[in-house]
Amino acid sequence: MKNGCSPESLLFIILWLRTKQKECARSMGFGSLLRMKVIDIPLKLGFYILQNFDSDRMVIDAEENELKVTTQSVHDMLGIPTSGTILTQLDQWSKDDTCYDE
Numbered sequence: 001m002k003n004g005c006s007p008e009s010l011l012f013i014i015l016w017l018r019t020k021q022k023e024c025a026r027s028m029g030f031g032s033l034l035r036m037k038v039i040d041i042p043l044k045l046g047f048y049i050l051q052n053f054d055s056d057r058m059v060i061d062a063e064e065n066e067l068k069v070t071t072q073s074v075h076d077m078l079g080i081p082t083s084g085t086i087l088t089q090l091d092q093w094s095k096d097d098t099c100y101d102e
Contacts, residue, residue, distance in 0.1 A: 010033075010036065011036060011038070014033070014034055014036060017034075022034055029080070029084060030079075030080065030081070031079070032078060032079025033078065033079065058070065
C-alpha cells in the first residue's frame with residue numbers, strides 16, 4: 001500500500017512551515033497536527049484497518065470489539081476540528097494570487 005501523502009511527507013512539510021503559516025494552521029484549528037511526530041505506519045496495521053473497516057456502519061471490527069469512526073473520534077485522536085468552513089464553499093483564488101506562491 002503506497003500513497004502520495006505518507007506520514008513522513010506530512011512531517012517534512014510541517015517542519016518546513018514558516019511561523020506565519022503555523023499560526024494560520026493553529027487559527028483554523030489544526031494546531032494539533034503541527035505536533036505530529038509519526039513518520040511511518042506499519043504496513044500490517046494499515047492493511048488490518050482497511051480489511052476490517054465497515055464503511056456502511058463506520059466501524060473498524062477489531063476482534064471482539066468495534067471501534068466507531070465518528071467526527072468526534074477523529075477529533076479526539078488527531079485534534080482535527082469537528083466543524084468549520086466547508087472547503088467547497090470557499091471563494092476561489094485567482095491563479096495570479098500570491099497565496100499560490102506561498
